[in-house]
Amino acid sequence: MNTAPAPQLGFIGLVVSDLAASLAFYRRLGIEFPEGSEDQPHVEAALPGGLRLALDTEATVRSFYPSWRPPTGGGRVGLAFRCTGPEHVDAVYETLVTAGYHGELKPWDAFWGQRYATVHDPDGNGVDLFAPLANAAQ
The missing domain is CATH 3.10.180.10 (2,3-Dihydroxybiphenyl 1,2-Dioxygenase, domain 1)
Structure with a gap:
């Protein structure tokens, strides 16, 4: 053992x-x-x-x-950042997209009870932004 x-x-x-x-x-x-x-x-x-x-x-x-190559076929990894509330998700998303980063998925109210959005970092990795919705128990 x-x-x-x-x-x-x-x-x-x-x-x-x-x-x-x-x-x-x-x-x-x-x-x-x-x-x-x-x-x-x-x-x-x-x-x-x-x-x-x-x-x-x-x-x-x-x-x-020496033989390392970047993965192909999509982002390399996904990260998720918790925001303080639904409005914060919208504000952070807007700030990043306005700064020139790719907005992959505009903020939306997900069926699992979160405000959710996705942007890409400079290498195409998905970076999710999320916060519980006011009426969701989380």
Whole structure:
């Protein structure tokens, strides 16, 4: 019987094609990366709850995995950001789309009781915005 503890999720890692563009996007969502991160091959930021978000350039990944290629056929990963309420979903979506990011799914009242929207980060990853609807129990 194995009595070793189970590993714990420590960070979410994204491979990005343009680090500065990705930093600008995720900073708009409130993630605080250190100043000067644009000049680094690997950067991390603390997230609530103890997780970290790590961004690596494609060149960094290829430095230790030369045959690596970006996945094809859609986004690489999906992230979801909880907003303070339905109006906040609408406001964040509008701010990102106005800044030039692709709005994949306009805010709508989902049947599962949330205001929900999806935008794409600079690499095409789906980034969902959500908040419970006032009449939903969550």
